[in-house]
Each structure stands twice: as structure tokens, then as C-alpha cells.
Amino acid sequence: MDPRLRAELWTSWASLLRSYAAAHGLNSRHHAVVEVGAEEITLRVSSRWLRFTHETLQGSEGNQSSFSLQEDGTVKLNGTAEEMDLAAERLAREMMQSEHSS
Numbered sequence: 001m002d003p004r005l006r007a008e009l010w011t012s013w014a015s016l017l018r019s020y021a022a023a024h025g026l027n028s029r030h031h032a033v034v035e036v037g038a039e040e041i042t043l044r045v046s047s048r049w050l051r052f053t054h055e056t057l058q059g060s061e062g063n064q065s066s067f068s069l070q071e072d073g074t075v076k077l078n079g080t081a082e083e084m085d086l087a088a089e090r091l092a093r094e095m096m097q098s099e100h101s102s
Contacts, residue, residue: 001071005071006054006069007038009069009071009073009084010038010041010054010069011036012084013041013052013069013075013084013088014034014036014041016084016085016088016089017034017041017043017088017091017092018032018034019088020088020089020091020092020093021034021043021045021092021095021096023092024092024093024095024096024097025045025096028096030045030046030096031045032044032045032092032095032096033045039053039054040052040053043091043092043095045095045096045098047060048060048061048095048098050091050095052067053067054067054068054069055067055068057077065077065078066078066079069084075087075088
């Protein structure tokens with residue numbers, strides 16, 4: 001993948017995570033923090049986190065799966081492609097909802 005496209009997709013992924021986490025946090029006592037670096041993006045909600053690298057997704061609960069951004073604007077998680085915005089919304093929602101039950 002072209003390095004400029006990869007950087008643009010990475011920035012877009014971080015932005016989507018930030019936006020959806022903020023939206024799902026509106027009615028929550030918790031808020032999400034998205035930390036962005038060139039090689040790693042971390043979504044934190046309370047004591048829980050999801051860490052994305054260009055090849056993996058790790059969770060604070062010990063789970064790990066394959067992760068990659070595709071040139072067509074999709075995300076591949078564990079070999080399954082999903083639209084980038086839908087994946088970001090789902091992951092942010094899951095993070096925020098699991099904090100409601102904590």
C-alpha cells in the first residue's frame with residue numbers, strides 16, 4: 001500500500017473511533033480517550049482499552065486478533081472485511097456498553 005494512503009487511512013480510522021466513542025459516551029458516566037501514534041492507536045474507556053497496530057488488535061482483557069486497513073476503505077478484522085465506519089461504530093459502542101455494566 002502507498003505510504004501516503006496508509007497514513008490517510010490510519011488518520012481516518014483514529015478520527016472515526018474518536019467520533020463514535022464520543023457519540024456513544026454522551027449518555028454515559030464514562031468517556032473515551034483515543035491516543036494516536038504513527039504505529040499505534042489506543043481507545044481507552046475507564047480501565048479498559050483496545051490497541052490497534054497496522055497488523056493486530058489487542059484488548060485489555062487479553063484478546064488479540066488480526067487487523068488491517070484496506071485500500072478500498074474497509075477494515076479487515078480476523079479475516080473479515082467490514083466498512084471502516086461501521087467497524088469503528090461497532091467497536092466504540094461495544095467498549096462504551098461494556099463500561100455501563102461495569
